[in-house]
Amino acid sequence: MPSNEPDPNSNLGWEIVKSKPSYDSRLPVLSPDERDFLLVLSERFSDYSRSHDVASPEAAKEAVGHLLPLALESEGLEIDDEQRRYLTEAALAHLAGFAPLDSMLNDPQVEEIAALGIGKPIYVYLRAKGWMATNARITSMEHFIHLVNKMARPLGRRITSQYPRLNALLSNGSRLHASIPPLSGGEITIRLHSARPWSALDLISSHSTTPEALAFLWLAFQSDSSVMVVGNTSSGKTTLLNALFSFVPLSERVVLIEETPELRLIHPHCVQLVSSEELSIGMSDLVRDSLRMRPDRVIVGEVRTPPEAQAFAETLLSGQARGSYATFHGQSAAEALRRMRNLGISADDLPSLDFIVLQRRIARYDPKTLKQEELRRMLGIYMLVKKEDAHESKAKKAKEEARDKSVPLADAMSSIELVPVFSYDSRADKLAPAPGLDEALERLSSRLGMDRASAHSIYQSRKKFLSRLKPAPPDDITKKVQEFAYK
DSSP states (O other): OOOOOOOSSSSOOOOOOESOOOBBBOOOOOOOHHHHHHHHHHHHHHHHTSSSSOOOOHOOOOOOOOHHHHHHHHTTTTOHHHHHHHHHHHHHHHHHHTTTTTHHHTTTTTEEEOOOOOOOEEEETTTEEEEEEEEEEEEOOOHHHHHHHHHHGGOOOOOOOOEEEEEEOOOTEEEEEEEEETTSSOEEEEOOOOOOOOOOHHOOOOOOOSSSHHHHHHHHTTTTEEEEEEESSSSHHHHHHHHHGGGGGGOEEEEEEESSSSOOOOOOOOOEEEETTTTBBBBHHHHHHHHSOOSSSSEEEEEEEHHHHHEEEEEEEHHHHSSSEEEEEEEEEEHHHHHHHHTTTTTTTGGSSSSEEEEEEEEEEEEETTTTEEEEEEEEEEEEEEEHHHHHHTTSHHHHHHHHBOOOOOOTTTTTEEEEEEEETTTTTTTOOOTTTTHHHHHHHHTSSSHHHHHHHHHHHHHHHTTTOOOOHHHHHHHHHHHHHHO
């Protein structure tokens, strides 16, 4: 809940301009006289808040309703009903909200908000539409700082000239990054946290992936296999990993380690650990703590630094869990492995990771309409194989074909092969099974204690099940998945 302390400056610090914006902030355009009146109302509200509790939205609305006619009377002003409506709306946004960002923060289609500086349009990133300019601007550095600190105040954080950069997790789960001079001319980036997690059905319906790929990953997540989701920024790595955990039995104990809490699992036996920069407790410390917690599954939210990579490798090598999982920035599976090597992971240790899922944010251009759109797609599933294992399996023709299409790696990792299990066809915009699928199913069948024919039969039945899912809330989809596969 934001503080209801008004902006202490001589102007509002924000404005809505007359234009036809790509995105309407849904706040009124105010005349100079109306802006001056809001400043008078702000002073009255500040005085009123010293003796009244106005912390809740209801109390703030009641206070504005009480103070507005008093301020009008003292200023000798008369307004009509429509003017009263939009002045009340603007006052509440300014005094009790995060003007001019409120409508953007509450729009489920907005994924990101970006303020670029003083007097410049604020931008929003809309799902399926991309970046769009709004008709809202921040007009003073004082309000800019006030707005950032208003958002971060419940966390006990502030941005100041001595600390001109701030990273924070807002109470609704959104990520805030802000900077002021001398680091920037004033920058705010808010990555909004979806109120509704995605399900396996959402991934299929959005064409992000296919029932075939999810049926395979269902078996992989059920087995003692470790998986890393790799992709570029905002590609949906965390969203994908969250949805894939619906395939893990709800009876299992999960230890979830994150820097910013984003994953929302419904597993009742889930321990959530969050690193703390202020307490000098990093993710690597928490990963090592998890070694003593007897988890069935360990999730490392995002691996970025050498200590985190080493700690993740430790979970893979220790065999302490039935599976370890992480997200990682990379443009390809091969690049991810090279980066893991650069972060200090031995090439001999990398095959402890079983599969890499590549999730990317990609651009598609239509030369007929001259339109470019951005898509989130699963571009591949890769199995990591030791070279000596590869030589043993070359007797079979199907596996030989899979090897022929394996991804070449640098000499430093010449003992590893990345075998495509599913590959993306960019022209058809489709993810399709690759020759390595049969070998991957054989690996999973061995780990699940069944023959390959049984694993293939389960794969087919789950593919059919996922193809026939009907729209339902994410938790209901997870329940159906669990009832279909587990007792």
